[in-house]
Amino acid sequence: MTGAQRLVFVGTDGGATTSKTGAVWADGTTVSTRLLQRPTGSADGPQAVVNNWVSAIGEYLAENGLDWEQVGGVGLAIPGPYQRYGVFDKSPNLPESFAGFDVHTAYAGALAERAGRAVPLIVGNDGNMGGVAEAQRVRGHSSATVLMLAPGSGLGCAFVDGKGLPLDGDTLAGMEAAHMPAPLHLLDAKPYPCGCGRTWGCVEVYTTLAGLPHLLAERLPRYPDHELARSTLPAKQQAFALRGLAQRDDPLAVEIFDFQARALGLHVASLAIALDPPMPGAE
Numbered sequence: 001m002t003g004a005q006r007l008v009f010v011g012t013d014g015g016a017t018t019s020k021t022g023a024v025w026a027d028g029t030t031v032s033t034r035l036l037q038r039p040t041g042s043a044d045g046p047q048a049v050v051n052n053w054v055s056a057i058g059e060y061l062a063e064n065g066l067d068w069e070q071v072g073g074v075g076l077a078i079p080g081p082y083q084r085y086g087v088f089d090k091s092p093n094l095p096e097s098f099a100g101f102d103v104h105t106a107y108a109g110a111l112a113e114r115a116g117r118a119v120p121l122i123v124g125n126d127g128n129m130g131g132v133a134e135a136q137r138v139r140g141h142s143s144a145t146v147l148m149l150a151p152g153s154g155l156g157c158a159f160v161d162g163k164g165l166p167l168d169g170d171t172l173a174g175m176e177a178a179h180m181p182a183p184l185h186l187l188d189a190k191p192y193p194c195g196c197g198r199t200w201g202c203v204e205v206y207t208t209l210a211g212l213p214h215l216l217a218e219r220l221p222r223y224p225d226h227e228l229a230r231s232t233l234p235a236k237q238q239a240f241a242l243r244g245l246a247q248r249d250d251p252l253a254v255e256i257f258d259f260q261a262r263a264l265g266l267h268v269a270s271l272a273i274a275l276d277p278p279m280p281g282a283e
Contacts, residue, residue, distance in 0.1 A: 008026075009026070010060070011023065011024075012053050016154060017152075019052065020036065021060040031066070036060040046097060050106045053110075054114050074121050075123075078103060079091055079092075080125050125172060128168060128174075131148040131159070131166055135160040145161055147159050147277040149268065177203070180202070182202065203264075203267045207264045208260075209240075212239035219255060223252045242257070
């Protein structure tokens with residue numbers, strides 16, 4: 001079988017902080033379980049990000065002994081919300097320059113230029129794409145629905161129905177559950193502003209990296225001798241340090257992550273009431 005006949009289908013996960021590249025063969029089996037991870041570089045603007053994605057595909061192909069002739073199609077997973085298919089709206093975790101950017105047209109053009117031909121491209125919500133993939137694994141041979149929440153820079157969310165399809169909604173905003181209001185009265189928390197523009201206290205702000213600077217700023221005064229109280233690092237860099245501190249059982253870091261776990265648990269409970277997914281282990 002020639003290389004051209006052994007088609008691969010590439011996936012680009014365009015995260016706010018890190019982008020990942022992977023691929024599967026035409027039968028759905030993975031080319032490699034090792035993803036290529038590179039900084040998204042969103043501070044350099046949307047076109048620079050598109051160029052980074054194309055470069056990452058080239059690097060991934062080379063690492064796995066493949067070439068552009070074998071690429072049968074590309075899927076792009078991006079965070080919402082969207083103005084319309086393939087066009088960014090104001091994103092909580094991306095710079096303002098991405099609002100109104102037609103990422104589908106730009107990426108398709110960049111892929112065609114690099115491959116020397118048109119490459120089929122599908123664009124979808126990152127949470128929904130991840131949810132569909134996870135559902136295929138966790139549901140087994142059943143027709144169970146699947147609810148997925150994936151905290152990272154933001155909170156990826158998906159609900160996959162019994163047929164294996166994600167809840168998209170009329171404007172691709174279905175299951176943007178990260179921006180529902182958190183139960184602040186149960187968390188004894190203030191309504192922190194979210195990058196999406198809402199000020200009612202989006203769940204994302206209390207459960208992900210996006211909200212760590214707020215949570216740290218509120219709690220740090222109670223720990224005047226803490227190393228971060230003396231730190232001159234920017235707030236975001238101090239927040240990034242919390243993970244390593246928690247691994248050393250630092251009381252402040254553990255307190256913050258315990259709070260985030262409680263906030264996420266309450267959100268799971270609310271969504272379970274609305275969507276009624278099966279209990280773990282149910283057929």
